[in-house]
Amino acid sequence: xxxxxxxxxxxxxxxxxxxxxxxxxxxxxxxxxxxxxxxxxxxxxxxxxxxxxxxxxxxxxxxxxxxxxxxxxxxxxxxxxxxxxxxxxxxxxxxxxxxxxxxxxxxxxxxx
Amino acid sequence: xxxxxxxxxxxxxxxxxxxxxxxxxxxxxxxxxxxxxxxxxxxxxxxxxxxxxxxxxxxxxxxxxxxxxxxxxxxxxxxxxxxxxxxxxxxxxxxxxxxxxxxxxxxxx
Numbered sequence: 001x002x003x004x005x006x007x008x009x010x011x012x013x014x015x016x017x018x019x020x021x022x023x024x025x026x027x028x029x030x031x032x033x034x035x036x037x038x039x040x041x042x043x044x045x046x047x048x049x050x051x052x053x054x055x056x057x058x059x060x061x062x063x064x065x066x067x068x069x070x071x072x073x074x075x076x077x078x079x080x081x082x083x084x085x086x087x088x089x090x091x092x093x094x095x096x097x098x099x100x101x102x103x104x105x106x107x108x109x110x111x112x
Numbered sequence: 113x114x115x116x117x118x119x120x121x122x123x124x125x126x127x128x129x130x131x132x133x134x135x136x137x138x139x140x141x142x143x144x145x146x147x148x149x150x151x152x153x154x155x156x157x158x159x160x161x162x163x164x165x166x167x168x169x170x171x172x173x174x175x176x177x178x179x180x181x182x183x184x185x186x187x188x189x190x191x192x193x194x195x196x197x198x199x200x201x202x203x204x205x206x207x208x209x210x211x212x213x214x215x216x217x218x219x220x221x
Contacts, residue, residue, distance in 0.1 A: 031207050042213035043155070043199060050207045091154060093209075099143055099162065101201075101209055103154040 006092050006104035013111055018080040021107045024073055025094030033101060034067055034077050035091040043091075049075065082111045114138045116200055116212035123218045124190055132185045132215045134200035142203035144176050144183045149197045149214070158185070158198075187217075195219045 005024040013019050025032050034046040047057040049069045057067070064083070069075040079086055087110050093101040116136045124130040134144065143162035147155040159169050161176035161183060173186040187194055197214040204210065 033209060035211070043211040045208075045210055048207055048209070055207050093155075095209070099145060099160045099203060100157045101145075101147075101155075103156070105154050 004092055004094050004102050004104035006090075006107050008107060009105060011107060011109045013082055013109075015083055015111055016081045017111075018078065019082045019086075019109060019111075021077040021090050021092075021109070023075045023077070023092030023104060025075070025092070026102055027073065029094035029096050029102070030072075031095045031097075031101075032069060032075050033093040033095075034075070035093065036088045037091060037106075038088045046077070079109075082109075084111045087111050114202060114204060114208070114210040116202055116210065118198075118200055118212040118215045120213070121216045121218070123220060124187075126190055126192060126219055126221050128190050129186065129188050130190060130217065132187075132198050132200075132217070134183045134185075134212055136181050136183075136200070136202045136212075138181075138202040138204050138210065140205040140208075141178070141181075142205065144174070145201045145203065145209075146172075146174050146185045147199045147201060147211070149199065151196075155199060155211075190219050192219050192221070 007022045033048040046059045047067045052069045067077045089106045091106045093103045095101040118134045145160040146158040149155040159174040176183040199214045201211045
């Protein structure tokens, strides 16, 4: 397996634009996590899914953020409208049990 | 809620031993895991403790005490390439995985 695949690797967008981040988890994994990492706040859990169902989205900062998992092999994190304070590295991770998570390479988002 | 505390920075000498502590407050605690992240990279899994005691994986060992809500990562025979950030993460319930803010380890000659 190629591991967790995220796209794009880098995204630069203007404030107010919609941003969509994509994630393909490892085949067979039943949990998927979206994290945001900044220097100030560290690695924050935004939302996680189990068997494609959102279990806890309490970490999603605002209504501008939304996440979907339409099937076991694909998830999206959308920000609409984007703001400069959303600039961060966004990681997707998948796991079979919550003992070990495998991370994608991340998407570095810059909102100008 | 879930919270984990770990030191923000640690500096150690090449060849030495360093211990990174982690305390947690987690409802429905399941187990404690450790991740390594080099600058510009993604976190990668190092070890997991589901039971009290010590788990050893090469130069790295991890310890858990559930009664103290405490764990640590022990790195022996430090190498320059061990300079990275180290995160503890608490598994809770069946699915949740919450990370501490990370400890930046600097290994000096």
